[in-house]
Amino acid sequence: MTEFETHLIEIVPRTQCEVMIPVSSFRFKNQSDNHYQAGQYFVVNIEVEGNKYTHHFSFSTSPTETAEKGYIEFTTKLRNTDYKKALLKLKKGDSAILNAPFGRFIVEDVQKIGILTGGIGITAPRSICKYCTDTKLSTDIVLINSTHCENDLFFQEDFDKMQSLNPNLKVVYTLTHPTEAWKGYKGRINAELVKKEIPDYLERIFYLSGPVSMVTAMEELVLGLNVPKTQIKKEIFPRY
Numbered sequence: 001m002t003e004f005e006t007h008l009i010e011i012v013p014r015t016q017c018e019v020m021i022p023v024s025s026f027r028f029k030n031q032s033d034n035h036y037q038a039g040q041y042f043v044v045n046i047e048v049e050g051n052k053y054t055h056h057f058s059f060s061t062s063p064t065e066t067a068e069k070g071y072i073e074f075t076t077k078l079r080n081t082d083y084k085k086a087l088l089k090l091k092k093g094d095s096a097i098l099n100a101p102f103g104r105f106i107v108e109d110v111q112k113i114g115i116l117t118g119g120i121g122i123t124a125p126r127s128i129c130k131y132c133t134d135t136k137l138s139t140d141i142v143l144i145n146s147t148h149c150e151n152d153l154f155f156q157e158d159f160d161k162m163q164s165l166n167p168n169l170k171v172v173y174t175l176t177h178p179t180e181a182w183k184g185y186k187g188r189i190n191a192e193l194v195k196k197e198i199p200d201y202l203e204r205i206f207y208l209s210g211p212v213s214m215v216t217a218m219e220e221l222v223l224g225l226n227v228p229k230t231q232i233k234k235e236i237f238p239r240y
C-alpha cells in the first residue's frame, strides 16, 4: 500500500436521469509506483474549506487504462452528504491524498465468473471487465446489471465496446423503470433471469458488489440456487 498526494484531473458526469441521484466519475493523476489490481479499492482524503473528508471507493478504471492514460478514477452517486458536497467543490488541479490499493475483489486464475450488480455497484465490475478485455484473458464473464431506467445506466458504451472486443464477455441489463421503448429485461435480478442467462451458474465464481441491500439480496439469490458460499466474492459499499 502506498500513500501519495495527487490532483484532480477531471470530473465526468455519467447519468442524465431526472429521478435518480446523479453519478459522476472523478479522475486523479496516478503515481507511477501505485500498482493496483482490477476490482480493488482506494481511500480518497480531501480537504475543502479547512475540513478533512475520507471515503473508500473502488477503482472504476482498469490498471491497463491507468498505464495507458495516466489516471485513476472512482465513480460515485452525488448524494447530498458532507463528503459529496465537498467533492463537488473540488476544482481541476486541487489536491487529494490517496491510499492504495486494498481489497481481494480481484480475478485470480478464475475461469468462469458471474457478476450480479446494480446501480453504483458496477464500478468494480467495470474495472474487472475492462482488465480482462484489455489483457485478452480467457476468463468467461457473464455480468447482469440492474438499474432504474435507461438514463440511469452508465458505462454502457464502455461495456458495448468491451463486448465487441471480448468474445468471453456477456453483459445483460434489467431495468426496474424502463421507458416503453426498452426491449430488454424488466425488473430486478431474480433466480429465473440468472438461470436463463447463466445456465452454468453452478460452475462459476459469483462477484457481488454494491450497497449492502443489493449484495445481501444477490447472495441470498445465489445461495438459493445452491451455489456454495466458497464460490461467492463480495464487495459491500456501506452507508448507501
Ligand SMILES: Cc1cc2nc3c(=O)[nH]c(=O)nc-3n(C[C@H](O)[C@H](O)[C@H](O)COP(=O)(O)OP(=O)(O)OC[C@H]3O[C@@H](n4cnc5c(N)ncnc54)[C@H](O)[C@@H]3O)c2cc1C
Pocket (backbone or CB within 6 Å): 041, 055, 056, 057, 058, 059, 074, 075, 076, 077, 079, 081, 082, 083, 084, 103, 120, 123, 124, 235, 236, 237, 238, 239, 240
Ligand atoms: C471497499 C469499498 C468500496 C466502495 N466503492 C464505492 C464506489 O465505487 N462508489 C461509491 O459511490 N461508493 C463506494 N463505497 C462506499 C463509499 O465509501 C461511501 O460509503 C458511499 O459513497 C456513501 O457515501 P455518502 O457520502 O453518500 O454517505 P455518508 O455521508 O458517508 O453516509 C450516509 C449515511 O450513512 C450514515 N453513516 C455515516 N457514517 C456512518 C458510520 N460510520 N456507520 C454507520 N452509518 C453511518 C449517515 O448517518 C448517513 O445516513 C465503497 C466502500 C467500500 C468500503
